[in-house]
Amino acid sequence: MEENQVQNGAKISSSVTEEERIPAEEDKSKRKVEILLKSVGDxxxxxxxxxMVEPDRTIGSIITFVKKLVFQDQNESLYIYVNxxxxxxxxxxxxxxxxxFGADGRLVLHYSRKPAWG
Known part of the structure; x- marks a missing residue:
């Protein structure tokens, strides 16, 4: 859809289509969120x-994921903090x-085996 607008005597033309303005729902669901993992203490x-993770993931799933990356013993405690x-x-x-709490499309998560903040 082409739009023509007159602003301060100047004609402004926009050839942006409706599809370009409003992303499809399926596109939104395919987008992933960047998380940055930072270690705390020892x-x-x-x-x-x-x-890059799906936006509908929970912190619980992130805790499980980080435990698999960091610890040999999956029963060890892990605390996640936002910023x-x-x-x-x-x-x-x-x-x-x-x-x-995100900045620039990124979420910073700090992880620790002991309580650190909060």
Whole structure:
């Protein structure tokens, strides 16, 4: 759809289609969120710090994932913090945290084997 607008005596033409303005729902569901994992204290480092995850994943699934990367004993405790600020509940959804605490489309998560902040 082509739109013509007159603004301050100048004609502005836009050839942006409706499809370009509003992404399809299936496109939204395929988008992934970048999370940056940072170790706190004596917690082992992950080799790869940046990960792309589905926006509907929970913090609980991220905890399980990080435990597999970092610990040999899966029964060891792991605490996740958002921006060194607070520990979200395990059922908290990544997309909600990104909307509230993300910056530049990225969510920074700190992980620790001991309570650190909060």
């Amino acid at each position: 917690t082992p480092l992950v080799k790869k710090k940046k990960w 060194q600020f607070f520990a979200p509940a395990p059922d908290q959804i990544i997309s909600n945290l990104l909307n509230c």
